[in-house]
Amino acid sequence: MRLSELSDRGGVSVATVKYYLREGLLPPGTPVTARQSDYGEEHLRRLRLVRALLTVGGMTIQQARDVLAVADDPAFGRHERVGIAAYMLGPHVSPPDPADPERARWDEVFAEMRGLLTEMGWQVFDEAPALATLTRAVMTLRSLGYNGATEHIRRYAEVMHPIAAEEYATMEEYPVLEEAIEAAVAYTMLYEPILLSLRRLAHEDVSAHLHGFSPPPPPEPPTPEPPISSS
Amino acid sequence: MRLSELSDRGGVSVATVKYYLREGLLPPGTPVTARQSDYGEEHLRRLRLVRALLTVGGMTIQQARDVLAVADDPAFGRHERVGIAAYMLGPHVSPPDPADPERARWDEVFAEMRGLLTEMGWQVFDEAPALATLTRAVMTLRSLGYNGATEHIRRYAEVMHPIAAEEYATMEEYPVLEEAIEAAVAYTMLYEPILLSLRRLAHEDVSAHLHGFSPPPPPEPPTPEPPISSS
Numbered sequence: 001m002r003l004s005e006l007s008d009r010g011g012v013s014v015a016t017v018k019y020y021l022r023e024g025l026l027p028p029g030t031p032v033t034a035r036q037s038d039y040g041e042e043h044l045r046r047l048r049l050v051r052a053l054l055t056v057g058g059m060t061i062q063q064a065r066d067v068l069a070v071a072d073d074p075a076f077g078r079h080e081r082v083g084i085a086a087y088m089l090g091p092h093v094s095p096p097d098p099a100d101p102e103r104a105r106w107d108e109v110f111a112e113m114r115g116l117l118t119e120m121g122w123q124v125f126d127e128a129p130a131l132a133t134l135t136r137a138v139m140t141l142r143s144l145g146y147n148g149a150t151e152h153i154r155r156y157a158e159v160m161h162p163i164a165a166e167e168y169a170t171m172e173e174y175p176v177l178e179e180a181i182e183a184a185v186a187y188t189m190l191y192e193p194i195l196l197s198l199r200r201l202a203h204e205d206v207s208a209h210l211h212g213f214s215p216p217p218p219p220e221p222p223t224p225e226p227p228i229s230s231s
Numbered sequence: 232m233r234l235s236e237l238s239d240r241g242g243v244s245v246a247t248v249k250y251y252l253r254e255g256l257l258p259p260g261t262p263v264t265a266r267q268s269d270y271g272e273e274h275l276r277r278l279r280l281v282r283a284l285l286t287v288g289g290m291t292i293q294q295a296r297d298v299l300a301v302a303d304d305p306a307f308g309r310h311e312r313v314g315i316a317a318y319m320l321g322p323h324v325s326p327p328d329p330a331d332p333e334r335a336r337w338d339e340v341f342a343e344m345r346g347l348l349t350e351m352g353w354q355v356f357d358e359a360p361a362l363a364t365l366t367r368a369v370m371t372l373r374s375l376g377y378n379g380a381t382e383h384i385r386r387y388a389e390v391m392h393p394i395a396a397e398e399y400a401t402m403e404e405y406p407v408l409e410e411a412i413e414a415a416v417a418y419t420m421l422y423e424p425i426l427l428s429l430r431r432l433a434h435e436d437v438s439a440h441l442h443g444f445s446p447p448p449p450p451e452p453p454t455p456e457p458p459i460s461s462s
Contacts, residue, residue: 011375011376052375056375075445075446076445077442077443077444077445078438078442079438079439079441079442079443079444079445080444080445082438083435083438086431086434086435089431091424117432117436121436122432122433122435122436123435123436123439123440124432124435124436124439125435128431128432128435129431130427130428130429130431130432130435131428131432133424133427133428133431134424134425134428134429134432136424137421137422137424137425137428138425140421141417141421141422141425144242144283144287144417144421145242146414146417146418146421147401148421153425153429155397156394156422156425156426156429157429157432157433159390159393159394160426160429160430160433161433161436161437162390163387163390163430163433164430164433164434164436164437165433165437166386167434168434168437168438168441170378172441183377184434186372186375186377187377188431188434190368190371190372190375190377190379191368191372191387192427192430193364193365193367193368194365194368194369194372194384194387195387195391195426195427195430196361196364196423196426196427197361197362197364197365197368198361198365198384198387198388198391199391199394199395199423199426200317200320200359200360200361200419201348201353201355201359201361201362201365201388202353202388202391202392202394202395202396203317203395203398203399203415203419204314204317204353204354204355204356204359204361205348205352205353205354205355205392205395206392206395206396206399207309207310207313207314207399208310208354208355209354210310210399210403211308211309211310212308212310213308213310213311214306214307214308214310214311215306
C-alpha cells in the first residue's frame, strides 16, 4: 500500500507516519520509484502499535523505541516482550532518596507488600513499577491515619486477580505479538477509568439501597391503562 | 482544647486552622479570653473532614463549603449527605457541546451505559459524575477501535459491585456522620491507585505463570542441608 493508505488505515496523519519513519519507530517500506515506497500489513501493525504506545500509553519516543527493541529481540519470550511495554506505562514512582528520613518507612512498606505478593504466590519482579505505586499509595493512606492494613490490601489483591486473569486471557487471543503488545497497552490504560467509575457508581447504588432517598424521588408515573375497546 | 492542640491532633498547621476558621469551614470556638477560644471534639472531627475534602479529595474551598452545607442540613439523609461529597470528587467530565458533532455519539453511549446500569438494578442518578466518566472512557476505547462491548462493561460492573459493597460496609461502621463522610472521601480516593496497581501486578503474575521467563530466572539457591550431628 501507499503511505497515504497506511496513514488512513492506521488512523494517523501522513505527517505522523513520516515522523515515525524518521524516528526509526517504523521500518522503511520497499522503494517503488525514487519518491514512493510500498508498505505491507506488517507496517500497519507496527504503526498501530506505535500509536498505542505513544498516544494511549503516554510513552516518550525513547520509551517506545526500548519497547520495540525488546519486542524484536528473539532472545526474549512473550512474557518479557509484552511485559516491557506494561512496565513503561506510568505512573512511575521512585523511592525516596536514601538520605530522606521517609526512606526507612518506604523500605518497610515495600518489604511488606513484596512479602504479601510472595505469600500469595504472585510472580512479580521487585522492579515492577506497580509495586512502587502500591507502596507509595499504602504509605499515603497510613500516614493520613487511615486503615491500610495488610489484610485489606490482600483482600483487594484476591479480588483483582481473577479479573486480571480474565483480561489476560483476552490478550492470548492475539497470535501476532505486536497486536498482543498493542492490546496489553490499550486495555490496561483504557479500562482503568472504566473500573474506577464503576466502583464509584456501585458505591452510590449500595448507599441508595441501604439508606433510601431523602426527600424520596418522585414515584414512577403510573402505567397508562390500555384503552378500553368499545366492544 | 486550645487552637494549638486542635492543630496538632488534626494534623494541620495553626495557620491552616485559622484559614479554615476565616473561610467558615470550621465553626468558631467558645471564647475564653479576648484572645483565646476553646475547641471541642466536634471541631476536631470537622477539621479532619475539611482536611480530607481539600487535601485528599482535591476540592476547592467552595466545593467543600457545599459539601458541609448538605452535611449540616437536616432535610437530607445519609445517602445524600455522604453522596454529595462523593459527587464533588474529580475527575469531572462534561458532555460535548450540543453543537459538537461528537455530541450524538456521547448521547448514544450515555444512554447505553445508563440502560446497562438500570438493567442491573443499580440506583444511580443521571447526574452521577462517574456515569459521565464512564461514558467518556467507553467512547475513547471504541473510537480507537478497541473492544468496549457492553457485555465487557457489564462483566466489570458485576465484579466491582461486591467489592464496593464490602467497602461500603466499612463506611457503616462510622456512626458519626462527619467521620463517615471523611472515610468515604478518603477511601474512595486513596484506594484507587491501590486497586489499579494490584491489577497490573496480577497481570504480570498471570503472564509469568502462563509463559515463564526467557531467559529463565536464576534457580533458587539450594536449601542448605541441616548439619549432620556426629552421633
